[in-house]
Amino acid sequence: TETGLQPEALDLNPAPAPANRDLMSKFDAIIAERQALIDTGVTDPFAIVMDEVRSPTEAVIKGRETILLGTYNYMGMTFDPDVIAAGHAALDQFGSGTNGSRMLNGTFRDHMEVEQALRDFYGVSGAIVFSTGYMANLGMISTLAGKGDYVILDADSHASIYDGCKQGVAEIVRFRHNDVADLDKRLGRLPAEAGKLVVLEGVYSMLGDIAPLREMVAVAKKHGAMVLSDEAHSMGFYGPNGRGVYEELGLEGQVDFVVGTFSKSVGTVGGFCISDHPKFEAIRLACRPYIFTASLPPSVVATAAASIRKLMTAHEKRARLWDNARTLHAGLKDMGFRLGTETPESAIIAVILEDQTQAVAMWQALLDGGLYVNMARPPATPAGTFLLRCSLCAEHTPEQIARVIAMFRAAGRAVGVIG
Numbered sequence: 001t002e003t004g005l006q007p008e009a010l011d012l013n014p015a016p017a018p019a020n021r022d023l024m025s026k027f028d029a030i031i032a033e034r035q036a037l038i039d040t041g042v043t044d045p046f047a048i049v050m051d052e053v054r055s056p057t058e059a060v061i062k063g064r065e066t067i068l069l070g071t072y073n074y075m076g077m078t079f080d081p082d083v084i085a086a087g088h089a090a091l092d093q094f095g096s097g098t099n100g101s102r103m104l105n106g107t108f109r110d111h112m113e114v115e116q117a118l119r120d121f122y123g124v125s126g127a128i129v130f131s132t133g134y135m136a137n138l139g140m141i142s143t144l145a146g147k148g149d150y151v152i153l154d155a156d157s158h159a160s161i162y163d164g165c166k167q168g169v170a171e172i173v174r175f176r177h178n179d180v181a182d183l184d185k186r187l188g189r190l191p192a193e194a195g196k197l198v199v200l201e202g203v204y205s206m207l208g209d210i211a212p213l214r215e216m217v218a219v220a221k222k223h224g225a226m227v228l229s230d231e232a233h234s235m236g237f238y239g240p241n242g243r244g245v246y247e248e249l250g251l252e253g254q255v256d257f258v259v260g261t262f263s264k265s266v267g268t269v270g271g272f273c274i275s276d277h278p279k280f281e282a283i284r285l286a287c288r289p290y291i292f293t294a295s296l297p298p299s300v301v302a303t304a305a306a307s308i309r310k311l312m313t314a315h316e317k318r319a320r321l322w323d324n325a326r327t328l329h330a331g332l333k334d335m336g337f338r339l340g341t342e343t344p345e346s347a348i349i350a351v352i353l354e355d356q357t358q359a360v361a362m363w364q365a366l367l368d369g370g371l372y373v374n375m376a377r378p379p380a381t382p383a384g385t386f387l388l389r390c391s392l393c394a395e396h397t398p399e400q401i402a403r404v405i406a407m408f409r410a411a412g413r414a415v416g417v418i419g
């Protein structure tokens with residue numbers, strides 16, 4: 001042949017790779033661990049299927065009606081009639097997908113509309129939409145912090161923040177979770193002239209605790225650093241306009257970049273970053289996770305735009321969500337469960353268990369009783385903890401919350417977590 005390849009010399013039925021060079025063999029330990037868990041007879045907590053979803057708070061799992069207390073559907077927008085109508089209309093008018101990057105053929109009318117909705121929601125001049133929140137962090141962190149710059153991040157940061165650091169070429173410095181003095185100390189050791197990006201989260205999603213953002217931002221500014229806050233778990237219900245913890249604490253104008261997602265309060269999928277920086281649009285020209293992937297389907301951005309516009313005036317929902325969080329936190333605390341926070345700081349309430357066996361037994365007992373919560377374990381959780389993470393929805397009714405508390409009481413006693 002022209003390339004010099006001799007096809008007749010090739011064995012077209014080659015033997016599989018030898019066991020010691022089978023790249024899949026590195027997963028043997030994790031496969032065995034999972035099998036051991038399933039062999040105990042429990043439902044696999046990481047293989048749940050929602051056979052039907054009836055509302056933001058109810059689904060059918062394994063043939064059983066189940067209350068959902070482990071979704072990020074904080075504002076219950078997934079079944080909002082206006083949101084669904086916007087999705088249908090876009091699907092009919094623009095088809096099922098864009099077939100391309102935002103930079104080429106993948107920007108449709110509703111990608112522009114959702115970015116305008118974000119500018120209006122946040123009261124800023126710039127908004128850029130990514131295909132997921134994960135990609136927004138990946139893209140923003142790796143693009144903002146270049147060679148010779150520093151990214152300074154909280155040790156309990158979300159995986160997408162860590163991966164954004166790995167994707168980029170900046171130096172990485174970690175500080176102890178929510179420790180203002182440690183942040184100050186570590187920033188103080190860096191070269192004064194270097195570019196610095198401090199990355200924080202408004203709400204930390206495992207324990208549901210909030211960052212002392214006011215002090216953290218003051219420290220960052222003292223050292224000449226820019227600040228990016230991931231407000232994924234606060235959008236819609238924190239701050240007078242639902243912009244996040246940074247708004248609640250009066251930090252607008254001081255936080256340079258806010259990252260968020262459509263997969264939680266907005267109720268669909270997608271990610272974004274907003275900023276007032278005059279050069280913000282340049283990110284679109286340089287950011288690989290923005291450029292080298294297909295844009296969101298038109299129905300998705302249309303539902304996101306409709307949802308974001310409704311969230312601007314969702315004051316009643318916000319109030320109901322906070323009522324639910326307070327009621328559940330008090331109910332669980334009074335029964336003697338160990339919780340991630342002393343007081344309800346967000347819509348996430350984490351129940352801390354002793355070990356995997358106890359966590360799985362408790363999780364299974366709740367599921368059997370008709371309640372779904374998230375099972376979370378290391379490495380996703382801080383300090384090797386096993387948690388059952390409850391996330392509330394504005395659409396949970398007071399009756400549902402009462403049933404949830406009763407189910408926790410029954411399961412907690414059966415498993416021996418509470419007396």
Ligand code: PMP
Pocket residue numbers: 132133134135137158160201205230232233261262263269270271
């Ligand atoms: N940031 C934080 C803090 C998150 O918790 C998550 C998702 N759980 C993301 C970013 C990623 O968002 P998405 O689901 O849109 O990829």
